[in-house]
Amino acid sequence: MAYVETLPEDVVKRKVMELLRKFMGKNMTIPEPTGMIRSTWYSNPYTRGTYTFDNLLVHEYPNARAILGEPLVDEAGSPKVLFAGEATDLTHFSTVHGASDSGYREAMRILPSSKI
Ligand SMILES: Cc1cc2nc3c(=O)[nH]c(=O)nc-3n(C[C@H](O)[C@H](O)[C@H](O)COP(=O)(O)OP(=O)(O)OC[C@H]3O[C@@H](n4cnc5c(N)ncnc54)[C@H](O)[C@@H]3O)c2cc1C
Numbered sequence: 001m002a003y004v005e006t007l008p009e010d011v012v013k014r015k016v017m018e019l020l021r022k023f024m025g026k027n028m029t030i031p032e033p034t035g036m037i038r039s040t041w042y043s044n045p046y047t048r049g050t051y052t053f054d055n056l057l058v059h060e061y062p063n064a065r066a067i068l069g070e071p072l073v074d075e076a077g078s079p080k081v082l083f084a085g086e087a088t089d090l091t092h093f094s095t096v097h098g099a100s101d102s103g104y105r106e107a108m109r110i111l112p113s114s115k116i
Pocket residue numbers: 001002003004012016047048049050051084085086087093094095096097099
């Protein structure tokens with residue numbers, strides 16, 4: 001987080017697009033983004049990082065966290081870009097153990113026969 005926040009916006013944007021295109025494959029056309037919004041919560045001495053929380057509208061969007069954690073899939077439906085992180089954990093969001101659980105969840109998505 002600390003390092004990424006020091007990088008110029010065009011570098012972050014280029015790297016993110018490189019990664020997306022690499023994982024989604026040559027057959028998928030991914031257009032250039034029209035803009036980018038990023039946080040600098042780590043550099044802010046009053047926060048030094050952040051985590052998600054449910055606001056008062058959460059009942060209108062009960063599946064928001066599950067949707068955030070859905071992978072991007074290729075034409076065959078195979079997951080190519082996976083999303084972990086505390087924000088995608090349905091029960092222990094905002095916490096380290098939620099972040100950790102979400103990592104196991106995504107590992108199991110691509111390694112269904114592995115025993116963790
Ligand atoms: C002040 C504070 C106190 C906390 N105290 C507790 C506590 O006591 N107990 C507890 O359980 N939880 C606590 N938390 C919450 C916990 O730290 C987080 O929930 C957890 O770290 C989230 O992990 P994560 O992997 O989801 O996200 P992060 O740890 O935020 O990891 C995200 C990663 O993505 C990287 N990244 C971001 N953008 C890009 C990009 N464009 N390209 C490449 N990489 C990128 C960042 O560099 C970072 O390494 C606290 C958080 C804060 C801020």
